Amino acid sequence: MKKIFLVFFIFGSLVYGYHYDNLLLKAQASIFPKIMLLDKKLENKLVDGKIVYTIVYGKNDYQTALNINSFIDENHKGHFDKYDYRVDLVEFTDLSQETQASAIYALNSNQYIEKVAEIAKKKGIIAFAYDISNLKNGFLFSLMLEKSAVLYLNKENLYPKKIDFVESLFQIVRFLNTNN
Amino acid sequence: MKHKVFYNQSLLISAILLLVSLNDLSAKTGSILESISSEMKHFNNIATETKQNEHYQPYIISVFQGKKLQKLGVSNLKEALTLVPGVDMATDNFNNQTPIFRGSNSLAYGQSKLFIDGVLVNNVFFDAYSEYLSIPIEMIKRVEVVRGPGSRTDGVNAYAGSIHVVTYAEDFKGFESRDKLIFKYGSYNYGMGGFMKTFKAKDFRLFVDFFYQEDDKELPAGPDGLSQGVFGANNVSLSRSGDAPLWLRDYSLGVNLTYKDFSIKARMLEHTGGSAYGINLALPQRSDRLKLPSYYFELAYKKQTDNYKLDIKAGVKYDTFDSKSKLLPNNLNVNNIIFTDGIRGEHFSKQRTVYQSSYLKYSGINNHLITAGYRFMKEETIDMASKLSNRATGDVELVDYSDTLPFFDGDAKRNTLILSLQDEFQFNNDLSFIYGFNYEQTSYENAGIDPRVSMVYQLDLENIFKTIYSRSHRNASWQEMFTKNNRARVGNTKLKPEYVDAFEFAYIKKYTSDSYFQTNLFYLLNKDQIYNSSTDPEYKNAVDTDIYGFELEYKGNISSVDELYLNYSYVTGKTNRKDEGKSESLPNVAHQLAKGYYIYNLNNALSLSSVAKYVGSKDRVSGDTRDKLKTYSTLDTSLNYKNQKYNYSLTASIKNIFNAKVTYSSPPNTYIEDYAQERRNFLIAFTKEF
Numbered sequence: 001m002k003k004i005f006l007v008f009f010i011f012g013s014l015v016y017g018y019h020y021d022n023l024l025l026k027a028q029a030s031i032f033p034k035i036m037l038l039d040k041k042l043e044n045k046l047v048d049g050k051i052v053y054t055i056v057y058g059k060n061d062y063q064t065a066l067n068i069n070s071f072i073d074e075n076h077k078g079h080f081d082k083y084d085y086r087v088d089l090v091e092f093t094d095l096s097q098e099t100q101a102s103a104i105y106a107l108n109s110n111q112y113i114e115k116v117a118e119i120a121k122k123k124g125i126i127a128f129a130y131d132i133s134n135l136k137n138g139f140l141f142s143l144m145l146e147k148s149a150v151l152y153l154n155k156e157n158l159y160p161k162k163i164d165f166v167e168s169l170f171q172i173v174r175f176l177n178t179n180n
Numbered sequence: 181m182k183h184k185v186f187y188n189q190s191l192l193i194s195a196i197l198l199l200v201s202l203n204d205l206s207a208k209t210g211s212i213l214e215s216i217s218s219e220m221k222h223f224n225n226i227a228t229e230t231k232q233n234e235h236y237q238p239y240i241i242s243v244f245q246g247k248k249l250q251k252l253g254v255s256n257l258k259e260a261l262t263l264v265p266g267v268d269m270a271t272d273n274f275n276n277q278t279p280i281f282r283g284s285n286s287l288a289y290g291q292s293k294l295f296i297d298g299v300l301v302n303n304v305f306f307d308a309y310s311e312y313l314s315i316p317i318e319m320i321k322r323v324e325v326v327r328g329p330g331s332r333t334d335g336v337n338a339y340a341g342s343i344h345v346v347t348y349a350e351d352f353k354g355f356e357s358r359d360k361l362i363f364k365y366g367s368y369n370y371g372m373g374g375f376m377k378t379f380k381a382k383d384f385r386l387f388v389d390f391f392y393q394e395d396d397k398e399l400p401a402g403p404d405g406l407s408q409g410v411f412g413a414n415n416v417s418l419s420r421s422g423d424a425p426l427w428l429r430d431y432s433l434g435v436n437l438t439y440k441d442f443s444i445k446a447r448m449l450e451h452t453g454g455s456a457y458g459i460n461l462a463l464p465q466r467s468d469r470l471k472l473p474s475y476y477f478e479l480a481y482k483k484q485t486d487n488y489k490l491d492i493k494a495g496v497k498y499d500t501f502d503s504k505s506k507l508l509p510n511n512l513n514v515n516n517i518i519f520t521d522g523i524r525g526e527h528f529s530k531q532r533t534v535y536q537s538s539y540l541k542y543s544g545i546n547n548h549l550i551t552a553g554y555r556f557m558k559e560e561t562i563d564m565a566s567k568l569s570n571r572a573t574g575d576v577e578l579v580d581y582s583d584t585l586p587f588f589d590g591d592a593k594r595n596t597l598i599l600s601l602q603d604e605f606q607f608n609n610d611l612s613f614i615y616g617f618n619y620e621q622t623s624y625e626n627a628g629i630d631p632r633v634s635m636v637y638q639l640d641l642e643n644i645f646k647t648i649y650s651r652s653h654r655n656a657s658w659q660e661m662f663t664k665n666n667r668a669r670v671g672n673t674k675l676k677p678e679y680v681d682a683f684e685f686a687y688i689k690k691y692t693s694d695s696y697f698q699t700n701l702f703y704l705l706n707k708d709q710i711y712n713s714s715t716d717p718e719y720k721n722a723v724d725t726d727i728y729g730f731e732l733e734y735k736g737n738i739s740s741v742d743e744l745y746l747n748y749s750y751v752t753g754k755t756n757r758k759d760e761g762k763s764e765s766l767p768n769v770a771h772q773l774a775k776g777y778y779i780y781n782l783n784n785a786l787s788l789s790s791v792a793k794y795v796g797s798k799d800r801v802s803g804d805t806r807d808k809l810k811t812y813s814t815l816d817t818s819l820n821y822k823n824q825k826y827n828y829s830l831t832a833s834i835k836n837i838f839n840a841k842v843t844y845s846s847p848p849n850t851y852i853e854d855y856a857q858e859r860r861n862f863l864i865a866f867t868k869e870f
Contacts (some may be wrong), residue, residue: 019694019743023232026354027223034216038209060741063784063824075354081212108692108740131693132641144693145227146638147236147612149220166209172217174609176641 020064020107020130021145028105028143029071031151032128033080035141036103040164042083045102045125051085054101056092056116061107065089068105092116101125106134113137117157124162135176152176226352231324235644235688238604238614238634240327240700242733246320252777252789253818253833255366255863257320257345258313262793263775264325265700265731265747267341270768271844271855273405274470275426275456277310281327281340282702283727283751283769285678285709287847290657291340297347297436297445299478300336303499304531304559307657311451311472314430315345316372318362318867319389322346327731328702329630329652329682336555337598337618337630339654339680348376349387349436349445358827359870362391367861368427370395387436394430398423398454398466399856405461408849410667411512418462418509424855425454425466445495446477455505459525461668461850468505474498487544491553497533507568514571521576523569529588530563531658539600549604551616557596561658564590566665589662589671595623596655602632610638620653624661625676627653646686653677660710660719670718678721681705695736703728704753711757713801713848720759727753727766746776757802764802768809768845772796785823791816795842804848812840828868836860 033053036042042051053072057065069087078084090099092112097119103126106116113129117138120127129139135154140163144150153173158165227233231243242264249260258277261267266282280286290307293300302309324344329337336342348357357378364372374391402421409416434447455468478495508523539553566587567578582590602616614634620627632650639645656675663671683703690696708721729751737743750772756763774794781787798809818833836842836859843854 019737021232021694023223023226023230023355024693027219030219030223030354031216034212034219037212058740060781071354081208110740133692144641145223145233147233147606147636149224149227151216151220168209168213172213172220 020061024143024145025064025068025130026071027145027149028128028130029068030075031143032103032105032141033072033076033085035128035151035169036126037081037083038166038169039126040166041162042102044162046083047086047100047102049084051080051083051102052088052100053080053085054088054090054095054099054104055107056090056095056104056112057107058092058109058112062089062091064107095119097122103128106130106139113139121157121159124159126163127157132176141173150174222353226355229352230322230346230350235690235696235698236636236638238612238636238646239648240646240684240686240702240731242325242327244323244325246317246322248779249317249320249323250829250831250865250867251779251787251818251820252791253816253820253831253835253863253865254317254791255364255833255835255865256313256317257315257323257343260317260320260323261313261325261343263745263747263777263791264327265733265775266327266729266749266751266773267325268770268773268795269844272847273457273459273461273850275310275424275453275855276306276308277313277844278308279341279343280769282704282729282749283753283766283771284340284680284704284706285711285723285725286768286845288654288657288678288710289659290654293336293338293342295336295342295344296434296447297345297349299445299447299476299495299497301474301476301497303472303474303501304533304561305499305501305529305658307654307659311449311474312345314393314428314451315432316362316364316374316391316393318360318364318865319347319374319376319391319432320345321348321350321357327700328648328684328704329632329650329680337620337627337652337654339652339678347387347389347434347436349389349434351378351385351387351438357387361868361870362865364393364863364865366395366863367858368395368397370397370863383440385436385438387434389434390432392431393428395428397426397428397858399426399858400424401457401851401853401856402463403852404458404463405850406509407852410461410849411508411514414513418512420463420509422463423466424457425464425468426456427454427466428452441481441483443480443482444478445480447475449474455503457846457851457855458507459503459505459527460507460523462508464505464507469503470505471500471502473500473502487542489541489543491539491541492537494536495534497535498530499533500530501527502529503527517572517574519569519574519576521569524576524578525569526565526567526578527587528563528565529561529590531559531592532562533557533559547606551600551602551604553600555596555598555600557598558593559596559658560593561588561590561662564588585665587663587665588658589664592658592662593623594655597621612636622655624655624673627655627677642690644686644688644690646684646688648684648686649682650684651679651681653679654710656710656719660712666717668717669712672719675710675719676708676721678709679707681707691736696734698731698733700731700733701728702730715803716759722757722759724756724758725753725766727751729753741781743779744776745778746774748772748774762802765799767799767801767804770796770798785821787820787822789818789820791818798845800845801848806848806852809843809845809854810841812842814838814840814842826868827870828866831863831865833863833865834860835863 105128127139132142154176294309372393376389379386401424407419429452432449437444455464476497507525512519535557537555617631634648663669704727706725709723711722731749779789816835822829839860842857
């Protein structure tokens with residue numbers, strides 16, 4: 001029994017990673033675009049008059065990114081409120097300062113998360129993360145399905161000069177405790 | 181002056197425009213916020229209904245998605261349940277298979293409850309549900325397994341655990357199920373065909389699922405019970421070894437209909453199997469059969485207002501025990517009457533359960549959700565027949581003994597009323613409590629009050645703690661109460677319910693949104709467990725059992741293209757047989773169980789997976805001199821191809837690839853060898869979605 005215990009714990013501590021929860025993906029795809037609309041400086045982020053919602057993904061997650069794109073199109077039917085939008089799918093390796101984006105939504109990556117956060121910061125756009133743990137790496141928002149659905153915001157990553165949310169948004173978000 | 185007036189007017193208009201525009205902005209902001217809140221509520225409801233937020237729920241639960249199980253090559257509900265931490269399988273001479281939760285009374289049925297789309301389907305005869313264990317996995321959207329008595333649902337007391345099977349009838353906006361066609365082929369000439377179809381119009385929705393499956397499985401068994409002298413020393417020589425008929429013929433039609441606030445759930449399951457190891461423990465003939473059909477019909481009304489949610493249900497369920505077989509071999513000698521052509525028998529017992537429940541949830545008090553209600557059940561045997569070869573002459577032709585020598589009490593009935601009160605209290609964002617009780621009265625022994633208190637504490641994003649105390653009971657099954665004129669089983673209507681007091685603690689470490697490590701500790705104090713033996717066949721409240729142990733669960737990935745799930749459980753304890761004044765360590769229980777699966781996605785279309793299971797050795801009951809039941813390990817492997825363009829998938833699996841000897845324990849003085857299960861076998865499954 002000791003051996004089984006040891007193997008379990010050693011294996012358990014070595015293995016670490018992620019997969020995607022379909023419900024969480026859809027919840028985020030429904031809610032995150034609406035968060036953008038509460039930014040009073042959204043007009044400055046439009047690309048050719050459109051919102052560009054850029055999904056960044058790893059090579060193996062192309063299908064997941066494509067599914068999110070389809071879900072957004074089905075759900076939002078071409079408009080985020082009064083704005084036309086476009087969803088761009090961009091691989092982590094292809095993302096740069098030149099990539100057109102009004103906001104970025106990142107799937108998981110072991111390598112590129114900080115790079116994405118840095119680009120979003122420089123561009124002054126909102127960075128949404130699939131995984132809550134990426135808020136510590138510079139992302140602004142994530143959503144969790146806990147006992148209730150919780151929208152997390154890391155206030156440290158909010159740059160008021162470029163992103164200015166309506167005050168009432170802060171009543172429905174939970175601020176990330178950075179000591180976590 | 182004119183200029184000044186004009187200036188003032190301009191200022192006023194500007195102010196009004198600004199005000200209008202601010203109002204407009206404010207209205208727009210309000211509408212967006214409202215929309216976000218409504219979406220969050222919608223997804224929260226789905227997460228709660230589908231147990232996606234299982235780690236924050238006040239019970240110990242494992243959830244398996246049907247599509248993932250399909251990918252793993254899992255064939256049916258039984259195979260899915262063997263993946264659950266702390267759950268093992270047992271069987272009997274009817275091949276009445278039943279999951280054993282955390283080593284709890286492996287001889288009894290009814291320790292766990294099975295719900296199909298929320299409808300309790302345990303049959304009244306055994307209080308078991310083996311007829312449902314062969315449901316093809318393709319018909320199942322999700323399996324939710326709650327371990328421990330904290331799992332009561334709508335007033336139903338689950339003693340050791342409850343299994344909730346959710347079919348594709350479940351429907352949420354944005355998560356609609358697709359129509360589906362399924363074909364499967366496998367070892368033992370297994371063949372299966374099925375479909376599911378949804379019809380929708382405005383407020384009306386109809387979901388239909390159907391499947392047919394059959395196989396001609398026979399597995400080696402014997403020497404049979406006659407070798408142990410169950411029919412006297414003079415019949416020992418008639419004992420046989422051979423193949424036990426474990427074949428299967430199943431068809432099932434399910435209908436779920438919703439119209440506005442009303443819904444109907446109905447299912448007809450016709451389950452027929454070979455007579456397995458024989459009612460009288462003599463190896464049956466291939467054509468001998470046992471039918472366990474199950475039908476249910478439930479009408480429900482749900483109404484929700486701001487603070488109230490009303491849920492009213494009424495339903496009827498029929499289940500039958502219907503056996504036709506050659507019970508004993510040619511030339512059997514009973515009290516010097518020679519049955520030259522053996523003894524044939526037909527046993528039939530049909531039960532009806534009528535139930536009605538009403539529950540009201542009230543959320544008008546801040547941070548509280550109060551649920552109160554009742555469930556009333558009337559269970560009765562509505563038809564019974566007992567036919568045997570002529571006991572006086574030894575002639576094989578059947579004689580109707582339904583009145584003179586029934587195998588069962590044809591007038592069996594029981595009324596049960598359960599009252600429930602519960603409060604879910606959200607103290608703050610991190611801490612929540614559930615406390616409440618069930619009070620139960622029956623027309624036999626009353627169970628009284630079963631309390632329950634649980635707490636969930638979320639320390640931070642990564643660490644969650646749960647503690648649960650709950651008390652529950654199991655009422656005696658029909659078999660334990662009403663069996664008559666049987667050498668091996670004698671019913672007892674004075675049986676008290678079995679009780680369990682359960683103390684559970686869980687710690688969950690969440691690494692990411694989707695990977696976690698969970699530890700559960702449990703201590704179960706079982707009182708008055710129902711027991712019989714070959715030396716004293718009358719069922720009695722004869723056993724107290726203390727069980728304790730732990731479960732470890734890990735789910736995560738090694739790379740971004742794979743998925744790993746592992747669990748390990750350890751259980752130990754002591755059984756005290758009050759009538760014999762004996763104590764022993766848990767008999768027929770595997771102290772260690774380890775299960776897991778690994779899926780490697782070769783690309784978007786192809787995946788390779790493995791399922792591994794380890795079941796530790798089991799001690800025998802005292803007095804059984806056979807060696808311990810041996811440890812076994814199995815490994816299954818599957819290749820899954822999913823065509824995204826045409827929406828079909830093909831899975832090819834080899835199960836028990838190393839041909840391990842898997843056996844379930846046979847009771848002492850029955851079959852000497854334990855009940856052998858499937859060796860290496862294969863399965864091919866094709867699913868097309870529309």
